[in-house]
Amino acid sequence: MPPGPVDSLPLTVPVFQILLALADAPRHGYAIIREIEERTDGEVRLTASTLYGAVARMLEAGLIEELEPKRGRERRRPYRIAPAGRALARREAARLARAAAWARGKRLLSRTPGGE
Amino acid sequence: MDPERRRAWWLRLLPAAFRRRFGDDLADAVHDLRVAARASGGRRAEFRYLAREARDLMSLARTGRGAPAVPWRGLVGDVRWGVRMAVRRPGWTATAVLTIAGAVATLTTAQGVASAVLWRPLPFANASRLVLVWEGAPGPGASPEAFRVTGARFADWRDDTHAFASLALFGAAAFPLETDDGVQNVRGARVSGAYFQTLGIGPVLGRVLLPEDERPGAERVVVLSYEFWQSAFGGRRDVIGRLIRLGGEPSRIVGVMPRAVYPAWPVNPAVVTIDADARQLWVPLANPSTIELNGRAHVFGVVGRLRGSTTMAQAQAELDARAGSGIDRHGARVRPLRNEIVGAVRLPLLVLLVSSIAVLLVAGANLAALEVAQFDARRDEFATRMALGAGAARLARQIAVETGMLAAAGAVVGIPVAGAALARLPGWLPAAFPMMTTPALHGGTLAAGAGAAALLAVSVAAWPVWRLWRGGTVRPVTARARATASRVLIAAQVSVTTALVVAAALLVTSLTHVRAQQAGFTMARVLVASVSLPEDRYRDPSSTASVDAGLVEAVAARADVAGAAFAYDTPLTANWIEWVTIVGAPADPSDRHRQAQLRIVSPGYFRVLQVRVLDGRTFTTSEGLGAQGVAVVNAAFERANGASIGRRLRIGAARATWGAAAPDSFVVIGEVADERFRGLDQPSQPAVYVSTRQFPLLDGMLIAVARQGEPDALAPEVRAAVRRVEARATFDHARPLAGILADQLAPRRITARVVTAFSAGALALALLGVYGLLRLLVVERRREIGIRIALGAPPGRVARGILVEACAIAGGGVAAGLVIAVAAGRALDAWLFGVSSANPALLTSVAAALLAASVAAALPPARRAARTDPVAAMRNS
Secondary structure, three states: OOOOOOOOOOOOHHHHHHHHHHHOOOEEHHHHHHHHHHHOOOOOOOOHHHHHHHHHHHHHOOOEEEOOOOOOOOOOOEEEEOHHHHHHHHHHHHHHHHHHHHHHHOOOOOOOOOOO | OOHHHHOOHHHHHOOHHHHHHHHHHHHHHHHHHHHHHHHHHHHHHHHHHHHHHHHHHHHHHHHOOOOOOOOOHHHHHHHHHHHHHHHHOHHHHHHHHHHHHHHHHHHHHHHHHHHHHHHOOOOOOOHHHEEEEEEEOOOOOOOOOEEOEOHHHHHHHHHHOOOEEEEEEEEEEEEEEEEOOEEEEEEEEEEOOOHHHHHOOOOOEEOOOOHHHHOOOOOOEEEEOHHHHHHHHOOOHHHOOOEEEEOOEEEEEEEEOOOOOOOOEEEOOOEEEOOHHHHOEEEEOOOHHHHOOOOOOOOEEEEEEEOOOOOHHHHHHHHHOOOOOHHHOOEEEEEEHHHHHHHHHHHHHHHHHHHHHHHHHHHHHHHHHHHHHHHHHHHHHHHHHHHOOOOHHHHHHHHHHHHHHHHHHHHHHHHHHHHHHHHHHHHHOOOOOOOOOOOOOOHHHHHHHHHHHHHHHHHHHHHHHHHHHHHOOOOOOOHHHHHHHHHHHHHHHHHHHHHHHHHHHHHHHHHHHHHHOOOOOOOOOEEEEEEEOOOOOOOOHHHHHHHHHHHHHHHHOOOOEEEEEEEOOOHHHOOOEEEEEEOOEOOEOOOEEEEEEEEEEOOOHHHHOOOOEEEEOOOOOOOOOOOOEEEEEEHHHHHHHOOOOOOEEEOOHHHHHHHHHOOOEEEEEEEEOOOOOOOOOOOOOOEEEEEOOOOOOOEEEEEEEEOOOOHHHHHHHHHHHHHHHOOOOEEEEEEEHHHHHHHHHHHHHHHHHHHHHHHHHHHHHHHHHHHHHHHHHHHHOHHHHHHHHHOOOOHHHHHHHHHHHHHHHHHHHHHHHHHHHHHHHHHHOOOOOOOOOOOHHHHHHHHHHHHHHHHHHHHHHHHHHHOOOHHHHHHHO
16 A cells, blocks of 8 residues: 555554654664664564655654764764654554553453553 | 775665665664674574565665565465466466476476486595596507506505505406306406595495405405395395305305495496496405506506595696506506596586576576567456556566466476486486486475576566566557567577577487497397306316307307307407507517407307408417417507508417416407497497407307397397306396497487477477467457558468568577577587587578478468458457
8 A cells, every 4th residue: 555644643653663762862773773673572673774764754744853963983863753743653652542442441452561 | 985885785776865865874774783683693684684674675765665564464465366367367377387397397307317417425425536547558649548457556556656545446346146046147346455445435234345354364255235235135134244155155245335336347448337237246356465466457447535635637647657667658547536437428418407498498488478478468457456556566576476376386396297207217227327326306406496497487477577667557568569579589489499409400410320330240130148157167278268169159059040159248348458569570670569459259250240351361260279379450450550460469368367378479360340349439449359269268248149030039048058068157138239239329319319309399389489479460460461451462462471570580589599509519519420510501401490390380370361351350450
């Protein structure tokens, strides 16, 4: 399916994960990939191509911003979440929480987080 | 720019703007991810990561967007779609799968045999260090160039040179084996103690022969071959330690060797014969110390293991430096073991392999052309799929999956067929074929089969995938593009077919020429059999000479026998090369030392085998042991050494075997026509004949000519006659002389037949292609043809136009094919006989024949074009 606008719900997995990764601190590309991999325990492993493809669209939609690279060893450009991106991430998280609540109501999901 | 970035060539796949903005960071991230993958999971994890990255990169390149996180979900759907499409086109599916299966089976079988003989590792340790060492003739161009080794020379090499880690002698041996069913002649090898250690192979049971077994007084031991163990002892494990009576003496079985091709029967010139019979058992040399003093009997082969990193050239140089002087001035020839044994079949096997690749290419082009033709018809199908949301890229992937499944189906059918063929192949090939390892579906062979299937899949998918990838949407393919592609593919098929047909023609012509060669002796209705007399009974020359004569008389007396003779070997298997001294005469004072085949024959031999007497006379029964030695030479001897009748020859062999009772000086009394000794395609060598009355034989070949009918039928009678003369004589391997020739011609014959079969198959495919293409063209152009006919063009001209088009396509293919044939043919020249690969007459005939065939294939469409009804054509368009 051709991808829809990057800022419409539901968010694709890469876009949401990138927003999560940048929620607490600015990071550059490789650091984003590592943070996502560690946080999701290997469940989501982005390739560099996927990452930068998403980053390009998110920049265009104003969800994230580019920062100037620091002087010295680190020459890669870090990215920072923008207010629009933060708001979007919140809306997606709320949507997922609602979906989890529905599933719990139907006894498809237990009360303990993370599992069956 | 630092080296890491310079290497990121793949960034060029990305759109320019994206690359400028993100390229550097992306390359850095990829580098870091690689390193991390390698650190956590080694090369495999790194490779897996790179595969994912490549996939997403391609996706990014196409759309400028990232791929969805889980793209493989679609694959199952693709497979289901592929199955549905295949079922909807059963004719095409069946054709494709069968064609792929056939081509894959052919290639896999050819590769399996070739690798079993030429490439797969031998069962010997470090087999690349194994060599055969022969004695070498002093001058260049001497005939033969290399020949068997004497014991003395072997001892010299073993003790005083450094090039070899180990050396061993091997020589022919034949024993009467006493079994419950009487005496059976068993052939094997007598070897020096280090033989198996030099080869580097261990036993299946028991132990191998060791140097201790050669010591004087050691118990007589014997090691069995695997085949002999199975056939004579039923494969029972309790054979070790048993005694068998070989040659009248008990020998203890100490081991059984695994199946392999061992250097066993050396024959001159410098060839190791392979046939199952010659590899039945091994015994240590009797009297190695005596053998090592004998500098005259050239009867052994030598196998050696090079030391360390010594090269063959170095070993040869070291041995050459030790060459003596005078008559014994021989150097050495050091050659790789594998090459020596398989040399004769290397080229035929490669020819077969290349031909099977040619068949593969023709099949691939054929299928591709069919796909091109069908592509337009499938446009509706594609349009439907795209309406359901598949992008052109996705569609291309679906097609790739479809053809992948076809190829997999073809491989699943073809590879097991090849496996079955490979398993049966050793049974179909002549016993003398050097099957160095057992052919089977091993790694390389499976890879060849899979590769063939993959190649065919690519050729089938190429056109549709390319059109979709380029187009983005399914634009109608221009008629010109399709026509060009079709023409190129058909022409390609015709060109490869031409090359194959030329090869087949060359091979068949060679075979015909070889068969037409004059052998110099008759083979019609001739039976030969190996006869051995018991050594303990015939210890002196005169009793042996009289039993030899008795045998010939007894066999010749049979009603069905037109003539009989006894000789050391048949002309086709002659292998006793001797140094002969031509004693000086007034006109030519100094002695000359020459090599010649020594042929020991009964007096009636020449008459029985119809060898023509050119000058003088041949043997009579009155020239016996006490009389002056007489000899007959052949024309090749006279060509090499001048007129010889009346000259005296000194030949030591008879006296060496029988002592002073036998002559050592022979007067030449006649000249006979050349017999071809080493197959019909080798020139005759100089030969000297002596009579069995003056050089009696304990072992030899009995020759019997049947009065009528098949020689095979004579065997029981001849055996009975032999047994009546000497009850303990062994009588084995009775076969027609023509059968020996057939075995010698087997490589040529088999190669010619197989390549002819391949070229017939390729021709059928190519002609079908021509027919199919022209038919399609006619159908497409119906409207145009209809208009032309309506406007008055004679139908004949329309038909001719189609034929001309067929000629043009085929002509291009044939021309390209001839170029390939001439270029590749040079590799074949060494093997061809009586015909050269660049033979203009042959090339022209093949070209003409193929053009004519193509025109014939184009006739039905041409006729259909001529009969086009203009009204119907214009109406239906």
